[in-house]
Amino acid sequence: MMMKMTSLLSVAVLVFLACGGAEGRNMRRLDALEYTAMNCRAHSASLTDFGAVGDGQTSNTKAFKAAVDQLSKFADDGGVQLYVPAGKWLTGSFSLVSHFTLYLHRDAVLLASQDMTEWPALKPLPSYGRGRDAAAGRYQSLIFGTNLTDVIVTGDNGTIDGQGAFWWQKFHGGKLKYTRPYLIEFMFSDTIQISNLTLLNSPSWNVHPVYSSNILVQRITILAPVKSPNTDGINPDSCTNVRIEDCYIVSGDDCVAVKSGWDEYGIAFGMPTQQLIIRRLTCISPYSATIALGSEMSGGIRDVRAEDIVAINTESGIRIKTAVGRGAYIKDIYVKKMTMHTMKWAFKMDGDYKSHPDNKYDPNALPVIQNINYRDMVAENVSVAARFNGIAGDKFTGICMANVTLGMTAKHKKYPWTCTDVQGMTSGVTPPPCDSLPDQGPEKISACDFPANSLPIDEVQLKQCSYSMSYF
Numbered sequence: 001m002m003m004k005m006t007s008l009l010s011v012a013v014l015v016f017l018a019c020g021g022a023e024g025r026n027m028r029r030l031d032a033l034e035y036t037a038m039n040c041r042a043h044s045a046s047l048t049d050f051g052a053v054g055d056g057q058t059s060n061t062k063a064f065k066a067a068v069d070q071l072s073k074f075a076d077d078g079g080v081q082l083y084v085p086a087g088k089w090l091t092g093s094f095s096l097v098s099h100f101t102l103y104l105h106r107d108a109v110l111l112a113s114q115d116m117t118e119w120p121a122l123k124p125l126p127s128y129g130r131g132r133d134a135a136a137g138r139y140q141s142l143i144f145g146t147n148l149t150d151v152i153v154t155g156d157n158g159t160i161d162g163q164g165a166f167w168w169q170k171f172h173g174g175k176l177k178y179t180r181p182y183l184i185e186f187m188f189s190d191t192i193q194i195s196n197l198t199l200l201n202s203p204s205w206n207v208h209p210v211y212s213s214n215i216l217v218q219r220i221t222i223l224a225p226v227k228s229p230n231t232d233g234i235n236p237d238s239c240t241n242v243r244i245e246d247c248y249i250v251s252g253d254d255c256v257a258v259k260s261g262w263d264e265y266g267i268a269f270g271m272p273t274q275q276l277i278i279r280r281l282t283c284i285s286p287y288s289a290t291i292a293l294g295s296e297m298s299g300g301i302r303d304v305r306a307e308d309i310v311a312i313n314t315e316s317g318i319r320i321k322t323a324v325g326r327g328a329y330i331k332d333i334y335v336k337k338m339t340m341h342t343m344k345w346a347f348k349m350d351g352d353y354k355s356h357p358d359n360k361y362d363p364n365a366l367p368v369i370q371n372i373n374y375r376d377m378v379a380e381n382v383s384v385a386a387r388f389n390g391i392a393g394d395k396f397t398g399i400c401m402a403n404v405t406l407g408m409t410a411k412h413k414k415y416p417w418t419c420t421d422v423q424g425m426t427s428g429v430t431p432p433p434c435d436s437l438p439d440q441g442p443e444k445i446s447a448c449d450f451p452a453n454s455l456p457i458d459e460v461q462l463k464q465c466s467y468s469m470s471y472f
């Protein structure tokens with residue numbers, strides 16, 4: 001195994017030397033890495049072995065592609081790792097392969113290219129029917145993968161910088177031919193780990209696993225200006241068995257947005273997001289939600305368990321967004337141990353979130369919203385406790401809230417709750433909730449609890465991996 005890798009490396013080294021690597025400043029370096037991952041790799045190479053230049057100016061798209069291409073030959077022989085050392089590595093979109101780890105040194109920064117020719121276009125997602133920004137299609141994400149098994153993007157808190165201002169300006173100016181790229185997207189993939197990274201200024205959504213399963217997102221810091229357009233943090237979309245934990249997100253849109261396709265396209269595709277764990281999330285998003293469910297939810301969303309959530313200066317805590325035409329369901333949602341400071345709405349449910357892909361949606365496709373549970377929460381400086389608007393003729397049912405104490409702002413409204421077309425119960429909730437959520441008394445304080453079973457993604461064991469990297 002190592003023989004093969006050595007020969008691969010020496011080929012790369014020879015090429016590199018022939019290109020002027022003998023200039024003395026290119027000293028061989030040795031880095032030792034030790035970290036936990038779903039899988040360790042038998043083969044490893046550095047980006048610099050493929051002619052990359054970390055000056056923040058030179059495009060490294062070709063180097064990334066060559067590295068992935070070369071390494072892919074060993075992927076089935078124990079897996080491969082691409083090491084990105086300290087430096088500023090400008091690059092356009094590139095794709096990963098199966099049994100692959102991309103590892104970013106703590107001082108490695110991937111800088112997203114602003115050369116439009118470095119962003120291939122993809123067809124719209126089948127469950128959406130059209131792109132979000134432009135009908136035609138979408139630019140492939142900076143780090144992309146489709147139909148993969150076992151792919152890891154990690155590092156010692158290395159950085160991926162989307163240089164989003166360039167894209168936000170085009171978006172606001174209506175100058176986009178295709179939908180903006182995301183930072184990391186995996187489609188139709190299984191066994192994905194995204195961990196120990198800082199993501200800055202994404203052109204649009206940051207992390208988008210779609211049509212995928214067995215996904216671990218851990219210790220990600222996501223930062224974007226709070227007024228930047230659609231810079232959602234993590235968007236599991238038609239995914240099963242997902243665990244998001246220990247993330248810190250400041251963004252211009254929802255910190256976590258759980259999705260599953262849009263109106264008639266999402267209904268036809270029919271792939272839910274289910275078995276999702278979110279824990280130890282800190283969110284700052286003054287114009288959006290901490291955790292949003294929807295608005296695209298036409299494949300269904302079920303069995304979501306969120307706990308130990310902190311929201312600061314955020315528009316809403318948990319928000320359900322849906323509309324006539326979406327169909328499907330949002331059900332079996334559990335949230336506990338949430339702390340909120342300075343919120344517009346602590347809780348929100350919108351049955352009239354009207355954006356549609358086109359006017360072909362089915363007006364009879366009514367979403368079923370049921371079994372929504374919130375318990376053990378404290379908030380302070382809240383303007384509106386809850387705004388729960390179901391759909392006329394399609395009540396949102398089984399709403400359960402217990403042991404929730406909302407401290408209101410000095411000039412909050414006289415009736416801090418609005419409820420229409422919803423039904424459920426409460427116990428130990430202050431301020432006293434609306435009539436459609438009657439208080440069942442203190443003996444029901446432990447209602448709305450989590451299911452007792454654990455989810456398969458919680459059983460995933462990480463391995464201790466160690467490498468010693470020699471590179472230019």
Ligand SMILES: *[C@@H]1O[C@H](CO)[C@@H](O)[C@H](O)[C@H]1NC(C)=O
Nearest residue numbers: 034035036154155156196219
């Ligand atoms: C990520 O950080 C955790 C906690 O510091 C550490 O245990 C783990 O090994 C790190 N993983 C990587 C890939 O550096």
Ligand SMILES: *[C@@H]1O[C@H](CO)[C@@H](O)[C@H](O)[C@H]1NC(C)=O
Nearest residue numbers: 126146147148187188189211
């Ligand atoms: C990826 O998998 C999907 C779903 O199984 C399939 O429709 C598609 O053709 C595959 N794409 C490639 C590039 O193999």
Ligand SMILES: *[C@@H]1O[C@H](CO)[C@@H](O)[C@H](O)[C@H]1NC(C)=O
Nearest residue numbers: 156157158196197198219221
């Ligand atoms: C990772 O880097 C970000 C940005 O510099 C920083 O805010 C965060 O605290 C770092 N995380 C860790 C675990 O070092």
Ligand SMILES: *[C@@H]1O[C@H](CO)[C@@H](O)[C@H](O)[C@H]1NC(C)=O
Nearest residue numbers: 337375376377378403445446
């Ligand atoms: C109520 O919630 C608080 C946290 O917000 C928790 O410390 C307390 O134990 C809960 N009480 C009950 C009866 O569950």
Ligand SMILES: *[C@@H]1O[C@H](CO)[C@@H](O)[C@H](O)[C@H]1NC(C)=O
Nearest residue numbers: 341342343344381382383409
């Ligand atoms: C309370 O919320 C208001 C906005 O409603 C904000 O202006 C004020 O700074 C907050 N106060 C504290 C103490 O956080």
